[in-house]
Amino acid sequence: MRVRRSIPSAPASTTAVAAAVALGLLTLTACGNSGDDTGAGSDGKVDVVASFYPMQFLAERIGGTHVEVTTLTQPGVEPHDLELKPRQIGQLGEADYVLYLKGLQPAADEAIDQSEAKTKVDAGSLTTLEEHGASTEGHSHEHGEEHSEEEGHGEEGHEHEGGTDPHVWLDPVKYAEIAKGVGDSLAKADPDHAADYRKNTDALVKELTALDTAYASGLKNTSTRTFITTHAAFGYLAERYGLDQEGISGVSPEAEPSPARIKELQSIARKDKVGTVFFETLASDRTAKTLARDTGLKTAVLDPLEGITDRSKGDDYLQVMRSNLTALEQALGARAR
Secondary structure, eight states: OOBOOOOOOOOOOHHHHHHHHHHHHHHHHHHHSSSOOSOOOTTSSEEEEESSHHHHHHHHHHHGGGEEEEESSOTTSOGGGOOOOHHHHHHHHHOSEEEEOTTTOHHHHHHHHHSOOSEEEEGGGGSOOBOOOSEEESSOOSSOOOOOGGGTOGGGGOOSGGGOBOOGGGSHHHHHHHHHHHHHHHHHHOGGGHHHHHHHHHHHHHHHHHHHHHHHHHTSSBSOOEEEESSOOOHHHHHHTTOEEEESSOSSTTOOOOHHHHHHHHHHHHHTTOOEEEEOSSSOOHHHHHHHHHHTOEEEEOOOOSOOOTTSSSSSHHHHHHHHHHHHHHHHTBOOO
């Protein structure tokens, strides 16, 4: 699957440039105004713009050879901090299909709303989003304390639109729901290849179902149910598998924890026999390592999969999610399956 990248244009004569523009206009007219509503570009492929990696993965896997995918968030860039360049805004306007997750990247949301893309799909509308703060409890938590804003929770965990947690792709079940919706919308946008989109969707959903089964089995019996992580991105995962996520910051990786929150986490670690503090690949690990050092804990990586880089433990969503499962099994003291 090719990922389209902008290539700087080479110098050309005025005549050549004019001819290229004229040819481009003729091609667009032939493809876009000839009564063909398939949404395919001049090369016969659907021009897809994905807002960040989890959307890119879906578009590539489901679209297969029928799509050209461009990603707004480049590898190594924290998605929450995305700032669009004029070139990217132009790509949105020319896109046949835009796949994004509203509420995660305000800059992308605004540009997409204003763009004239033919089809715009908000992944959050294809499943049910929920509110998760710095502390997410998958079952009845033993320490059962109410968390106040003074303790470092409150508004820190609700900086996204509508107070909802956008990190829904970290739950394989919800991600599969989104995949089905993407498959349906691509089939509608490009009906000539609907059968292939449905076939690719079914294959991906099967893999996500197997991933869910692996998580449910691997995390069923553990010596503790609590994990501490820098960025409270794992609320959906914790809820799905009956775990307790304790985030150092809220769902925004930029949020700074209060001294009271750090003190509370130290208490939780002792009470719930937490042995590991997780940090991630795209955000600073300073606070996590400081907490681990002060509390005598280990550190490890739990990847929120907001982007794939050379530091990622895997080449795609499925591989990194399985690496995350291994990390959780080790940190939580999972017993043999």
